[in-house]
Amino acid sequence: MNMKKSLILTVFLLIILLLILWTILSIRSGSNSGLKMKDELSGEAFVKNQLYEKNGLIKTDLTNQSDIYLSESIGLWMEYLVEKSDQAEFDKQVKVLKKYFMNKSTLIPWLIEKNDPAPANALIDDLRIIHALQIAGENWNNKTYLNMAKKMSEELVKVNMLDGVFINHVDIKSQYKGDFLTLSYLVPDTLDYMYKENILQKDQYERNRNILLSAPLSENGFFPQNYYPNEKRYEYDKDINLIDQYYIGYHRALWGGDVSALVEFTKESLDEYDGVLYGRFSNETKQPIVQYEGASVYALAILMCLEIEEHELAKQLYESMKKHQINDESSKYYGGYIDLPSLVTHAFDNLLPLLAERKGIDEGVFE
Known part of the structure; x- marks a missing residue:
C-alpha cells in the first residue's frame, strides 16, 4: 500500500x-498563443546592454539624463515587445510599470527623476501603454493585461478630457488639467479600443477623431500642432518639428486620413537634400532650419508609409535611417543610434527605429 x-x-x-x-x-x-517569438534585432541588443537598468527601467540617454526614466520609453518598449511576441520580457515591463509608475493612480507620470515621479502625465504615453496592454492581453489571453488597459482607459476618460476632448496632461494628484490637445498625442488604436469597450462614448470618439482627421493644413502643407476645445481653434507652430508631423501623419493614416501632402513633402525633401530629412523646417519658407537628423524622424515617416503602403518610399527612408546605426559587431554600442565621439543618443531615437524595423520586416518590406 x-x-x-x-x-x-x-x-x-x-x-x-x-x-x-x-x-x-x-x-x-x-x-501558448500560437505566436512564435521573433529574432532579436541589433537595436534591441543596444537597448538591453546600454539603456536597461537592473531594475528594468530604461535610461533616457547615457550622459546627462541617465538617471531620468520616461513613460514614453516604457510604452515604446512594450509596443516593440508585443510586436516581437516576447511575453516574458513584456511581463517584466508590466511589473516595472506597476512598481515605479503606478503607485497612487492609473495615470502614468511622464517622467521619473531620482526616484521622484513627475506630477503630471502625458496623454500619448498613457494611450500607447494601454494599446500595448490591450494587444498583449488579446494575443496571450492574459486577463491581468486587459484589466489594466480597461482601468487606465476609464481613468483617462474620467479626468483627462475637457468638453469631450482629450487634453495633453492632467495633474495626477489635484486632477487640474491643461486646456489644449497636441494632435500627435491621439493614438487611434487606443481610441478604437475604448469606443469598442463602451469606455468612450460615440460623441466623444467622433469628436476626437474628427479633430485629427479634419485638421486644416497650413499654406505650406503642414499640420497644426495643437487644438483648443473651448475655442474650437487649431494652432500652428512657426518652426515645424517633423517628429510631430510624422506622428500626426501616421495616426491619420491609421484612421484612413489623407496624408498626401506630407508624403509629397517627404519625397521632395529626400530628393533635394540627398536622402536626408532634417529635424525641423520653417512653416513659412518650407526650408530646414537645423542641420541635424533624427532616427526617430525616419522611423515615424516609415511607420506612416507602411500604413499607406508607400513601400518604395519606406525602403528609401529605412536606408537613410540605418546609416545612423552602429553596425560594428565588435563595438559595445553595436546596434545603437548613437554618436560615438560624444555618446549622444536618446531612448526615443532607438526605440522608435526598433518598432519601425520590426514592422517593416514583418510586413515583408524590409529584408
Missing part, C-alpha cells in the same frame, strides 16, 4: 514538473 502511494506521489510530482516546464517554454516562445 505504501509503495502504491509512493508511486502515485511520484507520478503526481512528475506531472507538476512537466506542467511547470511547459508553462516556462510557452511563455518564452509565445507558443
Whole structure:
C-alpha cells in the first residue's frame, strides 16, 4: 500500500514538473498563443546592454539624463515587445510599470527623476501603454493585461478630457488639467479600443477623431500642432518639428486620413537634400532650419508609409535611417543610434527605429 502511494506521489510530482516546464517554454516562445517569438534585432541588443537598468527601467540617454526614466520609453518598449511576441520580457515591463509608475493612480507620470515621479502625465504615453496592454492581453489571453488597459482607459476618460476632448496632461494628484490637445498625442488604436469597450462614448470618439482627421493644413502643407476645445481653434507652430508631423501623419493614416501632402513633402525633401530629412523646417519658407537628423524622424515617416503602403518610399527612408546605426559587431554600442565621439543618443531615437524595423520586416518590406 505504501509503495502504491509512493508511486502515485511520484507520478503526481512528475506531472507538476512537466506542467511547470511547459508553462516556462510557452511563455518564452509565445507558443501558448500560437505566436512564435521573433529574432532579436541589433537595436534591441543596444537597448538591453546600454539603456536597461537592473531594475528594468530604461535610461533616457547615457550622459546627462541617465538617471531620468520616461513613460514614453516604457510604452515604446512594450509596443516593440508585443510586436516581437516576447511575453516574458513584456511581463517584466508590466511589473516595472506597476512598481515605479503606478503607485497612487492609473495615470502614468511622464517622467521619473531620482526616484521622484513627475506630477503630471502625458496623454500619448498613457494611450500607447494601454494599446500595448490591450494587444498583449488579446494575443496571450492574459486577463491581468486587459484589466489594466480597461482601468487606465476609464481613468483617462474620467479626468483627462475637457468638453469631450482629450487634453495633453492632467495633474495626477489635484486632477487640474491643461486646456489644449497636441494632435500627435491621439493614438487611434487606443481610441478604437475604448469606443469598442463602451469606455468612450460615440460623441466623444467622433469628436476626437474628427479633430485629427479634419485638421486644416497650413499654406505650406503642414499640420497644426495643437487644438483648443473651448475655442474650437487649431494652432500652428512657426518652426515645424517633423517628429510631430510624422506622428500626426501616421495616426491619420491609421484612421484612413489623407496624408498626401506630407508624403509629397517627404519625397521632395529626400530628393533635394540627398536622402536626408532634417529635424525641423520653417512653416513659412518650407526650408530646414537645423542641420541635424533624427532616427526617430525616419522611423515615424516609415511607420506612416507602411500604413499607406508607400513601400518604395519606406525602403528609401529605412536606408537613410540605418546609416545612423552602429553596425560594428565588435563595438559595445553595436546596434545603437548613437554618436560615438560624444555618446549622444536618446531612448526615443532607438526605440522608435526598433518598432519601425520590426514592422517593416514583418510586413515583408524590409529584408
